[in-house]
Amino acid sequence: MFNKIMKRGSRKASKAEAAAELPAAADPVPLASASGVTVNHASRVSTSPSAAPSPGGATFQPSSAPPQLTEPLPLFRDVPATERQVLFLRKLQICAVAFDFSDTLKAAREKEMKRQALSELVDFVQSGSGRLAEQVQEELVRTVAINIFRCLPPAAHESTGSEAADPEEDEPYLDPAWPHLQLVYELLLRYVISSDTDTKVAKRFIDHCFVLRLLDLFDSEDPREREYLKTILHRIYGKFMIHRPFIRRAINNIFYRFIFETERHSGIGELLEILGSIINGFALPMKEEHKLFLVRALIPLHKPKTVGIYHQQLSYCIVQFVEKDYKLADIIIRGLLKYWPVINCQKEVLFLGELEEVLEATQPAEFQRCMVPLFKQIARCLSSSHFQVAERALFLWNNDHIVSLIAQDRNVILPIIFEALEKNTQAHWNQMVHGLTTNVRKMFLDMDNDLFEECQQKYLEKEANAKLLGEQRESTWRRLEAFVEANASGKDMVLAN
Numbered sequence: 001m002f003n004k005i006m007k008r009g010s011r012k013a014s015k016a017e018a019a020a021e022l023p024a025a026a027d028p029v030p031l032a033s034a035s036g037v038t039v040n041h042a043s044r045v046s047t048s049p050s051a052a053p054s055p056g057g058a059t060f061q062p063s064s065a066p067p068q069l070t071e072p073l074p075l076f077r078d079v080p081a082t083e084r085q086v087l088f089l090r091k092l093q094i095c096a097v098a099f100d101f102s103d104t105l106k107a108a109r110e111k112e113m114k115r116q117a118l119s120e121l122v123d124f125v126q127s128g129s130g131r132l133a134e135q136v137q138e139e140l141v142r143t144v145a146i147n148i149f150r151c152l153p154p155a156a157h158e159s160t161g162s163e164a165a166d167p168e169e170d171e172p173y174l175d176p177a178w179p180h181l182q183l184v185y186e187l188l189l190r191y192v193i194s195s196d197t198d199t200k201v202a203k204r205f206i207d208h209c210f211v212l213r214l215l216d217l218f219d220s221e222d223p224r225e226r227e228y229l230k231t232i233l234h235r236i237y238g239k240f241m242i243h244r245p246f247i248r249r250a251i252n253n254i255f256y257r258f259i260f261e262t263e264r265h266s267g268i269g270e271l272l273e274i275l276g277s278i279i280n281g282f283a284l285p286m287k288e289e290h291k292l293f294l295v296r297a298l299i300p301l302h303k304p305k306t307v308g309i310y311h312q313q314l315s316y317c318i319v320q321f322v323e324k325d326y327k328l329a330d331i332i333i334r335g336l337l338k339y340w341p342v343i344n345c346q347k348e349v350l351f352l353g354e355l356e357e358v359l360e361a362t363q364p365a366e367f368q369r370c371m372v373p374l375f376k377q378i379a380r381c382l383s384s385s386h387f388q389v390a391e392r393a394l395f396l397w398n399n400d401h402i403v404s405l406i407a408q409d410r411n412v413i414l415p416i417i418f419e420a421l422e423k424n425t426q427a428h429w430n431q432m433v434h435g436l437t438t439n440v441r442k443m444f445l446d447m448d449n450d451l452f453e454e455c456q457q458k459y460l461e462k463e464a465n466a467k468l469l470g471e472q473r474e475s476t477w478r479r480l481e482a483f484v485e486a487n488a489s490g491k492d493m494v495l496a497n
Contacts, residue, residue, distance in 0.1 A: 072113060076124050085136050088124060091117040092136075095184075096143045098150070101176040111180070118183035122190055131196040140191060141205035147184040149213050152220055155264070173221035185228040192235045199240055206236060208246050215250050218267030230270040234277060248293070251275065255297040263304045272301075272313035279320040286325050294321050294328065299335035308350060315354040322361040329362040330369045337370075337377055345386040352381065352392040359402050367405045375416045382420035382437075387430035394436040397443060407447055414444055418455040419462075 073091060076084050094117045099107055121140075125132075132140070153173065175181060191197055192206070211233075218229055237247050251271050258265045282290055298321075301307065301314050322329050336355060341347040359367070381393035396402050406413050421444075424437040445452045 072116060076120060076129075081129075084124070084129065085133055088121065088132070088136055089139055091121055092139045092143045095121070096146050098146060099177070099180070101180075104176075115179060115183065118180065118187060122183060122186050125187065125190040125194055128194065128196060131198065132191075134201055137191075137197075137202060138205050140187070141210065144184055144188045145210065145213075148181065148188075148217065152217070155221060155266075172223050175220070175222045175225065178222065178224060181225065182228070185225070185232065189228065189232050189235065192232060192239060197239075203240055203242060206240065206243075208243070211236065211243055211247060212250055215247075215254065218254070218271060219265055221266050226267050226270045229267070230273055234274050237274065237278065248278070248289075252293060252297050255301060259297075259300045259303060263306065268301070269310035269313050272310055272317055276313060276316045276320060279317055279324070282324055284324065291328070294318075295331065295335070299332065300339070302336065302339040302351070305344070305347075307347060311350045311354070315350075315357060318354065319357045319361060322358055326361065326363045327366060329358060329366040332358055333362075333370045333374055337373055340377060345384070345389050348381065348384075348386075348389050349392050352389070352396070356396055356399060356402065359396070359405065360399060362405070364405060364408055368409060371405075371409055371413060372416070375413050379417045379420040382417060382424060385429075387433050390424065390428065390430070390433045391436060394433065394440060397436075397440050403443070410444065410447055410451060414448075414451060415455055415458070418459055422456075422459055 073087060073094070076087060079087055095114055097110070097114060099111050099114070101111075153175075192202075214229065214233060214236075218226060220226055220229075233247070237244055251274075254265065254271065255268075258268060279290075298314065298317055301310075307314070318332055322332060333355070336351060336358070340351060378393055378396070381389050384390045384393075397406075421437055421441050424433060425441065428434050428437070441452075
């Protein structure tokens with residue numbers, strides 16, 4: 001029967017027939033959140049195709065020679081159902097070849113043959129034509145591994161030696177091999193999500209080694225590849241329960257290396273998107289392992305200078321923890337204060353936005369534990385000469401829940417921030433900040449007139465004492481200067497005599 005398939009595949013066909021048999025490429029996974037942002041990194045992960053692991057833990061060598069076929073293999077619909085898995089294996093063998101895409105004209109016919117075969121494989125798996133045999137599944141994962149596990153190209157800072165490059169301004173790197181890689185990723189995705197894929201069998205091939213090397217690829221600078229990886233890893237996490245603890249630990253290790261060693265990685269945002277969904281599914285009461293992950297990995301992710309690139313995803317994960325367990329609010333707020341930026345105003349604005357989301361899910365008891373250090377920091381933000389920082393801090397009073405928390409403990413909070421409010425009213429250069437400050441002062445005045453007047457009296461006394469100390473200091477300096485001048489004149493007279 002196999003000879004019959006090969007004869008059918010080797011018969012002469014006209015150019016028109018050959019062109020008609022070439023299906024269009026499979027549609028990609030929608031790039032819902034793919035960003036054109038590139039994050040430089042200090043070291044690249046070497047995932048050489050020459051040592052891709054087989055499911056049994058051994059290694060296999062991909063062929064670099066083009067497939068020895070003169071004509072395309074037949075389409076799946078042209079062979080009986082009983083022979084399709086044999087044809088599937090033959091097409092996988094065609095695809096287990098890594099081509100060089102640096103030269104678009106090199107092996108152009110073989111590349112097109114491989115693209116056509118990949119597209120047909122994707123359509124076959126997607127069509128739900130039946131459960132694949134164990135040998136076919138093993139060959140499928142092997143073929144995927146040969147194509148995607150490769151040496152990533154050097155990052156921009158590695159090839160140019162530049163250290164001051166801005167990742168938000170760099171053009172994203174686009175892999176020239178993407179016409180094939182896209183279909184390989186699509187094949188893997190369809191295999192993972194297929195209802196015909198038995199996890200008990202598939203876990204032998206999609207093992208810890210495979211998952212770990214998949215995670216290494218998140219450092220790719222091509223945003224299209226990272227988007228596919230995000231979708232596939234999320235599906236693997238959902239389908240293979242045995243891999244869940246391992247995936248969480250492996251992501252932790254990537255974060256630790258990024259925070260404490262390199263501060264360069266292209267896929268932190270995509271990994272955080274996966275974790276956002278994972279955190280949302282945590283059962284209550286929350287395990288100690290998950291709380292340690294929050295303290296040791298998520299909160300320290302605020303430290304790197306490039307936090308702005310992935311801050312939206314990070315903030316979502318942090319807020320998920322508070323919504324799951326409101327008692328974590330105190331730990332999170334104190335963690336934010338620990339990593340609060342000193343001179344980076346744009347980062348400070350991001351922190352204030354995240355703080356508002358956390359406070360919105362915070363209960364009064366947890367708020368009272370951290371309100372003193374929190375509002376000391378907010379007072380510094382209110383006094384900032386950078387108008388965006390002061391303005392964002394004042395916007396906290398537009399949130400009804402935060403205002404209710406402040407109102408309950410106004411006796412503690414107002415004395416901490418009163419001086420910053422007064423100085424903004426008297427001397428801040430920005431009119432918007434001046435207007436917002438006036439509204440906040442009026443809000444406190446309406447809350448508790450007596451407390452407001454008491455704080456105002458203390459502020460006036462403090463200013464008067466400061467003025468008096470300033471005058472005394474000036475007087476002391478004038479006396480000291482006069483004394484020095486008198487001594488100098490006396491010495492001059494002695495020398496003249």
